Amino acid sequence: YTDFIPKALLACSYGGHLYALPYFTFSSSFNYRMDLFKKYSVALPTTMDQMMNTTLPKLKAGMMADGTYGKVYPIAIRGEPKETTALDVNAFIHGFGGTWFKGGYWNVTDVKTHRALPAFNTTAVVNAIKTYALMGSAFSSPDTPTYDFSKEITLYQSGKAAILYPQSVNAFAAQAFAPNATLAALMAYAPTVTGPTGKYFDEIWSLSFGISKFTHNPKAAFLALSFLTSYERQLNFATAFFPNPSLLSVLHSTQLTQKWGATTMDLMIEMLAQSDPHFIAYIPEANSINVKMGEVTSAVMSGQMTPQQAAQALQDYAYQLLKSDGYYG
Numbered sequence: 001y002t003d004f005i006p007k008a009l010l011a012c013s014y015g016g017h018l019y020a021l022p023y024f025t026f027s028s029s030f031n032y033r034m035d036l037f038k039k040y041s042v043a044l045p046t047t048m049d050q051m052m053n054t055t056l057p058k059l060k061a062g063m064m065a066d067g068t069y070g071k072v073y074p075i076a077i078r079g080e081p082k083e084t085t086a087l088d089v090n091a092f093i094h095g096f097g098g099t100w101f102k103g104g105y106w107n108v109t110d111v112k113t114h115r116a117l118p119a120f121n122t123t124a125v126v127n128a129i130k131t132y133a134l135m136g137s138a139f140s141s142p143d144t145p146t147y148d149f150s151k152e153i154t155l156y157q158s159g160k161a162a163i164l165y166p167q168s169v170n171a172f173a174a175q176a177f178a179p180n181a182t183l184a185a186l187m188a189y190a191p192t193v194t195g196p197t198g199k200y201f202d203e204i205w206s207l208s209f210g211i212s213k214f215t216h217n218p219k220a221a222f223l224a225l226s227f228l229t230s231y232e233r234q235l236n237f238a239t240a241f242f243p244n245p246s247l248l249s250v251l252h253s254t255q256l257t258q259k260w261g262a263t264t265m266d267l268m269i270e271m272l273a274q275s276d277p278h279f280i281a282y283i284p285e286a287n288s289i290n291v292k293m294g295e296v297t298s299a300v301m302s303g304q305m306t307p308q309q310a311a312q313a314l315q316d317y318a319y320q321l322l323k324s325d326g327y328y329g
Contacts, residue, residue, distance in 0.1 A: 003231075005269070008246045011206040011277035014107065020210035021229040022246035024237070027271040028091055028192040028202045031171030035186045036072070036162040048095060048193050048201060052131060056139045059162050074139040076161035077132070078152040079301045081145075086293035087203065090280055091166050092132045095194065095201030098124030100281040100289075107282045112327050120293075121315035130307035133300035135165075145302040159183050166192055166201055168268060172242040172260075189264050192271060204275035206246065243268070285321050292317045 001009060001018075008022035030044065037044070040062030045051040056074045063069035078085050093099075100106065101116040110116070119125070136144035141155060149170055156164035157174035164171045171189065178184035192201050209228050211221045227233060234245040235253055243256045243265065250256065251265045280286060296310035305313070322328065 003247050003249050005246050005248060005251075005272050007204055007272050007275050007277050008206045008208075011204060012208050012210075014282065020208035021225060022206040022208045023229050023234065024207040024244055025204065025246040025272065026167065026169040026242075026244040027204045027268065027275045028166040028200070029168040029171065029267060029271055030166075030190040030192050031156070031164040031168065031174075032188055032190065033159075033162045033186050034188045044190050045193050046191070048131065048195050051193050052134070055163075056135070060139055071160065073141055073155070073161050075135055075163040075165060076147075076152045076155040077136050077140055077144060077165055078147040078149055079133075079136045079145040079298050080148045081295040081298035082148070083287060083290040083294050084149055085297055086290035087205070088166055089128060089132050089293055089297050090290075091192075091201045091203040092128035093125055094203065094276065094279050095199055096124040096127045096131075097195060097197035097199055098122055098128060100279070105281075106278040108284070111281070111283065111322075115328055117328075118315055118318040118322065120318055121312050125314070126307045126311045129297050129300055129310050133297055133307065136301040137303070145298050156187075166203070168271070169205075169242055169244050172244065176242065189267055191267065200271070200274055202271065202275050203279070204272060204277050206277070208246075283322075285318075285325060288321060289314070289318050 004022060005025055008025040009018060012018055012020040012022055036059065040059055042055055042058050045055045059074035060069060063072055063074070077088065099119050101111055102119045103114055103116050105111045105114055105116045140161070152164065153170050153174045155161045156171070157178050164174060168189065171187065175184045175187045178187070194200050209225050211218060211225055215221045229246070231247060231249060234247050234250045235255065238245040238250055239255045243251070243260050245251060248269065251269055257265055292314055296305060296313050299305040300307055300310045
């Protein structure tokens with residue numbers, strides 16, 4: 001397994017056991033238009049403070065000065081009231097130093113053993129929701145509270161945003177299917193920014209294949225698993241679509257380095273290496289909690305809630321859900 005991205009394997013592990021093999025893995029990056037940053041004399045940010053207080057305001061001021069604001073926006077993000085928005089909000093919670101549970105517990109056994117309460121009504125989560133919502137309301141399209149990932153990609157892909165943040169896979173999709181090669185060549189990648197605690201605004205997602213313990217033919221299942229996660233299959237997929245394989249050798253392959261650049265592939269490896277695959281808790285209720293997170297964040301973005309109200313609503317929802325499921329006796 002030495003060729004697999006270590007954090008991708010960790011994402012498929014629990015209690016020291018590997019339960020699946022990763023096929024498609026991606027993390028975060030700062031995805032931007034080189035020409036617009038040059039046009040408005042904007043430097044790449046390294047911290048969220050720089051991004052919110054310098055990068056985005058300077059881009060917006062430049063666009064307003066030359067009359068392009070409204071046709072082009074500083075950033076493309078998603079804000080629909082669903083789980084998809086929460087996938088990115090979690091990166092912001094991580095960057096602000098937050099956790100899902102007090103004590104940093106992330107699995108059912110530890111949460112129940114320590115009776116760990118949700119940790120969503122914290123300053124870190126309030127700041128995460130506040131910052132994410134402000135990006136959408138002040139620096140992106142007014143329709144952002146309704147945007148899913150496809151609309152976010154389209155805004156950037158069509159040349160109508162200077163930044164797409166934070167998922168690298170969405171930026172790769174935008175670049176791969178940009179309307180022309182000239183626009184695609186202007187899209188670039190940099191490390192995601194850090195927060196006040198020094199943590200990256202980062203997330204890792206790994207699509208994986210496992211074998212059911214109820215299978216009647218484990219040998220055939222293993223052969224299928226080996227085929228699906230093989231070098232050849234991952235290389236074919238990464239070459240045809242997006243360069244987010246789970247094998248280091250594929251990321252270093254000639255096909256990907258020639259198409260996307262060795263520097264970009266090295267950046268993806270760097271971002272994956274520092275990511276935390278256990279940040280989002282491994283509990284059955286995670287999807288429901290993420291849906292609620294998306295709903296309250298979208299409500300803040302559209303002016304229906306304050307960040308404090310959103311964080312408390314998320315806290316109350318998570319606690320009641322977990323209590324009803326027997327986490328606290």
